Amino acid sequence: MACSLKDELLCSICLSIYQDPVSLGCEHYFCRRCITEHWVRQEAQGARDCPECRRTFAEPALAPSLKLANIVERYSAFPLDAILNARRAARPCQAHDKVKLFCLTDRALLCFFCDEPALHEQHQVTGIDDAFEELQSSTKSLRTTIGEAFERLHRLLRERQKAMLEELEADTARTLTDIEQKVQRYSQQLRKVQEGAQILQERLAETDRHTFLAGVASLSERLKGKIHETNLTYEDFPTSKYTGPLQYTIWKSLFQDIHPVPAALTLDPGTAHQRLILSDDCTIVAYGNLHPQPLQDSPKRFDVEVSVLGSEAFSSGVHYWEVVVAEKTQWVIGLAHEAASRKGSIQIQPSRGFYCIVMHDGNQYSACTEPWTRLNVRDKLDKVGVFLDYDQGLLIFYNADDMSWLYTFREKFPGKLCSYFSPGQSHANGKNVQPLRINTVRI
16 A cells, blocks of 8 residues: 555656656646756757656646645655554564564664664654554544544535525515515506596596596596506515625635634733734734833743743643734744743753744744754745644644645643744844734634
8 A cells, every 4th residue: 555655656757756746738747856857958859748658848837736745745744654664574673573663753663672762762652563553543533534524514515505595495485475466466456447447438438528538637646546666576586695606605604613713812911022012902923123121020921032922721622723924034833831931042842842833044944843843845834824632632733825734743732732922033134024913714
């Protein structure tokens, strides 16, 4: 299974896992660098072709394949090959053939006696058979979770469809009843008009012309009050309710049933560094270039790191929020243990109670692990999504624009957690002056 999946993710030019995969008009995929170098070698021939099907292109356009890139990213992040290879290995080392351990953090086979224990002290280590069984169990559980999530959406859509069709039937019946009533009134008026015409004909036959004309005015005045305009159209039928932006309307109605949705978090001013400026509603934080604000110091307040915590502490449940990071060149976002130190220079890492990702050096992204783990981010992030499943020990970061995965922390959280924000320092040259803003989706 692992081999067949890996074969599908190999570039046919370099025979390695795709790096920045792009597609051609013929729907074959290559690493951007590989196909570019291939075409550079062809410049003397004046033609550019696909190395697989040999179709030529006059002005080829390389379209990035985000879906394939996400698959490659998730495959690379999951230790499938390593677990399978380790399970097939008969002995971890020649001297200790009964010691079978697998480091999930390093995705490597290890021997408790031969390897230095200190290297794996903070890592997740398990037996090879246990790792393989855990993988199978995790895959089964994930399939169930995905199935349940989609079934819930399908059920909500079916319920909304049923309600909308019932509403349409009710509106149709109400409109038809109204039209029938209008037809009845019209018929009654028509009979009265016909009766009036009959009276006029009789008067005309009974009297001479002068007498008839003298009395027709009073008769017409009596008939006029009995004739009313009747509109037989269905202009009152609420057609626009069932057209317009229908998908958006349905999404709005489903939004209240979707969980979790971006939470309306607020920042805790009592934890903010003196150089940080918070908005009145405590949803925006920016670094101030002026002198530190005259704020009272306390054990809760950061005094060196330009950071601030969220007001709410999490100790259970599922939570999700989004942070707008557009136009910035530096920031740190994540979670912090409620009891983590806030004084002095702080190492932002799990062993210190911080679970974060960072943007640094203008366009680089990393997870604040020990050491840092570089993230594969193709385009500059505008919004970051943070998902916390406290009970499962999961903290997952996403690109909130397309919900592509960035990084996952798997931890046994030691107590209450607070959302953590650091906008980084602004510079005199105008860099990194934009704030961090909590993004709240309102219906």
